[in-house]
Amino acid sequence: MSQPIKVAITGAAGQIGYAMLFRIASGGLFGPDQPVTLGLLEITPALGALNGTLMELEDCAFPLLHGVTATDQAEEAFADADWVILVGGLPRKEGMSRADLIRANGPIFTGQGQAINAVAPRARVLVVANPCNTNCLIARSHAPNLPADRWFAMTRLDENRAKAQLAAKAGVNVGEVSRMTIWGNHSDTQYPDYKNALISGRPATEVIPDHSWLAETFIPTVAKRGGAVIKARGASSAASAANAALDSVRSASFPTKGEDWHSVAVVSDGNPYGVPGGLMYSFPIRSIDGQAWSIVPDLPLDGDARSRIDASARELEQEREAVKDLLGP
Numbered sequence: 208m209s210q211p212i213k214v215a216i217t218g219a220a221g222q223i224g225y226a227m228l229f230r231i232a233s234g235g236l237f238g239p240d241q242p243v244t245l246g247l248l249e250i251t252p253a254l255g256a257l258n259g260t261l262m263e264l265e266d267c268a269f270p271l272l273h274g275v276t277a278t279d280q281a282e283e284a285f286a287d288a289d290w291v292i293l294v295g296g297l298p299r300k301e302g303m304s305r306a307d308l309i310r311a312n313g314p315i316f317t318g319q320g321q322a323i324n325a326v327a328p329r330a331r332v333l334v335v336a337n338p339c340n341t342n343c344l345i346a347r348s349h350a351p352n353l354p355a356d357r358w359f360a361m362t363r364l365d366e367n368r369a370k371a372q373l374a375a376k377a378g379v380n381v382g383e384v385s386r387m388t389i390w391g392n393h394s395d396t397q398y399p400d401y402k403n404a405l406i407s408g409r410p411a412t413e414v415i416p417d418h419s420w421l422a423e424t425f426i427p428t429v430a431k432r433g434g435a436v437i438k439a440r441g442a443s444s445a446a447s448a449a450n451a452a453l454d455s456v457r458s459a460s461f462p463t464k465g466e467d468w469h470s471v472a473v474v475s476d477g478n479p480y481g482v483p484g485g486l487m488y489s490f491p492i493r494s495i496d497g498q499a500w501s502i503v504p505d506l507p508l509d510g511d512a513r514s515r516i517d518a519s520a521r522e523l524e525q526e527r528e529a530v531k532d533l534l535g536p
């Protein structure tokens with residue numbers, strides 16, 4: 208058996224944490240032969256609830272789970288982690304603006320970025336907590352020891368939502384949908400790019416001839432799906448968010464198969480799509496060897512796609528401006 212992979216998770220007593228831990232511990236992330244250890248971080252008042260989750264983890268008797276640390280100290284949770292998944296933060300509540308959320312959650316990521324920098328030199332980091340692109344930007348700015356290509360913010364739930372909508376409309380299994388890009392911010396300005404997506408190997412725009420549905424219904428349905436789930440469930444997406452986080456880590460950890468790609472926000476260097484450098488922006492990504500990745504180049508983008516891509520970049524620039532006092536040197 209190989210050495211355990213250490214996964215550190217913040218907000219571990221929250222609803223996404225609860226939906227994620229048992230899957231990781233059972234082998235649902237790295238497979239049935241790969242042991243894992245967990246480093247779980249919570250705020251002090253939530254340690255009691257986290258202890259209950261620990262009791263349940265113990266009662267599952269997972270043979271692959273080789274150790275758990277549960278703590279309110281970031282450096283203890285993150286020590287020597289291979290992956291750090293930053294989930295902890297306030298979810299957006301009814302009546303809370305995006306700007307309120309940015310200011311409420313941003314400060315968490317200065318300290319957590321510093322802790323990763325200090326104790327997790329080989330870590331790769333996935334930020335789930337919203338606003339995830341900008342929280343990731345903040346954490347990364349405080350962790351100069353970790354190369355820029357180790358930082359990710361989650362748009363995979365949007366990708367999965369988009370695939371499910373296209374599959375339902377086309378009347379096919381969701382596994383038939385590939386090359387689904389979410390461009391930009393995990394927000395209403397994201398661009399779910401149906402024009403470059405495939406259904407059963409054919410352009411989605413050929414399989415779904417109803418182009419007004421694609422342009423006018425599909426895009427807002429994907430972008431506003433989180434709100435629709437809150438309305439129906441009375442709580443924000445949890446199991447689907449946990450699932451998307453696991454998909455994101457898996458896609459980064461194994462080479463991309465065939466000609467497909469996946470969506471995740473990575474640091475932009477301005478190439479190849481002219482997105483301003485330094486932003487954490489979601490692109491079509493291929494993993495090369497389970498460590499390195501590249502942005503899929505040369506996708507055709509018409510004027511409408513281009514203006515959506517630019518609008519999401521502008522929103523991210525505004526978010527960066529709003530947190531500039533929280534950014535590291």
Ligand code: NAX
Nearest residue numbers: 218220221222223249250253295296297298336337364448
């Ligand atoms: P919960 O409120 O259920 O759990 C959050 C947990 O984080 C709580 O247990 C809380 O004690 C803990 N926490 C707060 N501050 C912390 C800190 N400084 N260090 C460690 N832990 C801390 O929220 P949940 O539904 O699990 O959502 C978590 C985050 O995911 C939210 O920010 C939410 O907005 C975000 N989401 C992101 C999604 C995405 O696609 N990127 C989709 C789902 C979700 O909305």
